[in-house]
Amino acid sequence: MLLQETVQRIGGLDGSAIDKARDRMDNLIKPPGSLGELERIAVRMAGITGNPRPRVGKRSVIVMAGDHGVLEEGVSAAAQEVTGQMLPAFTGGVAGIGVLSRHAGANLKVVDIGVAGEVNVPGVLNRKIRPGTANIAAGPAMTRDEAVAALEVGIAVAEAEIEQGSTLIALGDMGIGNTTPSSAILAVFGGYDAADITGRGTLINDEVLENKKRAVTSSLEVNKPDRSDGVDVLAKVGGLEIGGLAGVILGCAARRVPVLVDGFITGAAALIAAAIAPESKNYMFATHLSAEPGHRMMLEMLGLTPVLLAGMRLGEGTGAALVMHIIEGACRVLDEMITFQEAGVTDMEEDKLLKEEN
Numbered sequence: 001m002l003l004q005e006t007v008q009r010i011g012g013l014d015g016s017a018i019d020k021a022r023d024r025m026d027n028l029i030k031p032p033g034s035l036g037e038l039e040r041i042a043v044r045m046a047g048i049t050g051n052p053r054p055r056v057g058k059r060s061v062i063v064m065a066g067d068h069g070v071l072e073e074g075v076s077a078a079a080q081e082v083t084g085q086m087l088p089a090f091t092g093g094v095a096g097i098g099v100l101s102r103h104a105g106a107n108l109k110v111v112d113i114g115v116a117g118e119v120n121v122p123g124v125l126n127r128k129i130r131p132g133t134a135n136i137a138a139g140p141a142m143t144r145d146e147a148v149a150a151l152e153v154g155i156a157v158a159e160a161e162i163e164q165g166s167t168l169i170a171l172g173d174m175g176i177g178n179t180t181p182s183s184a185i186l187a188v189f190g191g192y193d194a195a196d197i198t199g200r201g202t203l204i205n206d207e208v209l210e211n212k213k214r215a216v217t218s219s220l221e222v223n224k225p226d227r228s229d230g231v232d233v234l235a236k237v238g239g240l241e242i243g244g245l246a247g248v249i250l251g252c253a254a255r256r257v258p259v260l261v262d263g264f265i266t267g268a269a270a271l272i273a274a275a276i277a278p279e280s281k282n283y284m285f286a287t288h289l290s291a292e293p294g295h296r297m298m299l300e301m302l303g304l305t306p307v308l309l310a311g312m313r314l315g316e317g318t319g320a321a322l323v324m325h326i327i328e329g330a331c332r333v334l335d336e337m338i339t340f341q342e343a344g345v346t347d348m349e350e351d352k353l354l355k356e357e358n
Contacts, residue, residue: 002152003247007277009254013047021046021053027339027347037307041285041330048258048283049167053335056328058165059106061317062157062248063090063097063172065124066114066241067132068181069141073215076177077204080132083176084115090174090316091123097172097316104324106170109161113153114175114240127153129240136181136219140236147235147243151276154247155254162255168324169252170260170287171269172317175241179292180212182268184219184237186294188227189271190301194220197294199264230275238272245269246276253280258327260320263290263313267298274302285327288312288319 021043026032033039045054067083089095090110093102101108111125116132129149133141142150161169183198190197194216200209223236234243246269252259253273261270261284273280286304289296291313299306307323340347 002155003148006155006250006254010250010277010279012279013044013282014050015047017050017052018043018047021334024052024339025334027341028333028337029340029343029345030337035333037305038326038330038333041327042334045258045327045331046334048256050256054331055335056331057167059104059168059170059324060161060166061097061101061104061106061108061170061172061321062161063108063110063174063317064113064154064241064244065111065174066239066244067116067175068177068239069133069135070137070180070215071177072135073137074208074211075180075215077208078176080116080176083174084117084119086174087112087119087121087124091121095316096314096318097321100318100321104321106321106324107161107166109157111153111157111244113150113244125157127157129153133239136184136223136237137215138222140223141181141238142235142240144231144235147231147238150234150240150243151231151247151250154244155251157244158248158251159255162252162257166257168258168260168327169248170317170320170324171245171248171262171266172320173241173245173262173265173315175239175265178239178241178265180215181237181239181242182265183212183294184216185233185242185268185271186298187216187220188225188233188237189275190297192297197297199292199294227275230272233275234272238268242269242272246272249273249280249284250277253277253283257283258285259283260285260287260323260327261304262287262317262320263315264292264295264298265315266320267295270302271298285323287323
């Protein structure tokens with residue numbers, strides 16, 4: 001089984017590469033720690049890749065698209081048809097993620113894993129498991145077999161990108177109503193009340209917000225997802241695109257490729273992946289802090305620090321695409337800056353000690 005094989009291949013970070021990278025970073029011609037998060041990113045990239053001087057080559061953005069039966073509960077201001085209608089703008093490069101993927105020099109891979117209608121869009125990869133999930137407020141989103149299939153679609157798509165040379169992969173999503181299952185996933189793993197973690201998504205009004213809160217509460221009461229079983233949580237209150245994205249994370253972790261988590265929806269996928277394979281968290285970078293209120297809680301649970309604080313809430317992978325440049329910049333600092341010794345310059349810390357001794 002692909003899922004089991006993938007999970008078994010996920011190991012820890014390369015401690016030797018981390019030590020070598022940290023030693024070099026601390027001796028570059030700058031005050032120690034003066035590049036802040038860039039230094040931490042570069043050192044962790046070393047641990048992920050096993051290379052003390054990691055480099056970013058080809059990069060990919062993988063967008064999973066799927067629909068949600070919970071729209072029956074009136075949880076969104078947008079119609080379900082919008083999911084499929086947006087895909088031509090993605091592949092055409094004129095949606096937000098199309099523009100920012102191009103800016104990042106990344107290959108954009110759009111996958112129909114569960115769009116409700118028929119999708120005949122050039123450039124969209126057809127991996128549809130079913131035409132949207134069932135209504136989680138009334139029963140499980142999908143069967144356990146379908147949840148595993150969604151995870152394995154994500155693993156396979158990630159592996160294909162890696163085989164084609166991708167060294168950095170960003171996650172993106174498209175699915176009207178998907179903040180509702182994402183809120184349910186957060187509530188399960190965090191033990192939160194729906195009222196505390198359910199946000200407005202696409203600026204819905206008070207009535208729709210109350211519908212969302214009721215739907216999340218009902219999904220937990222009806223389905224009773226087992227928080228110790230990530231596949232069970234996905235099957236009962238998740239989404240097909242969330243499962244696909246969790247699979248991408250697992251596939252990247254198994255191949256020691258860094259994966260960039262975008263906002264609230266991909267954060268839910270990260271929680272699923274971490275529940276299935278806890279060490280997969282080592283391979284994730286949180287790219288930005290979404291304006292969706294529950295996103296901060298997700299990142300705290302995952303132990304991840306966002307790179308950007310830009311008030312973004314579009315999704316699609318837009319924040320993750322932007323941070324590709326920062327990840328590359330961090331690696332370039334580690335690889336291309338020179339050390340005090342290489343420059344023939346006295347180390348600032350060493351100089352300080354000499355002055356204190358005198």
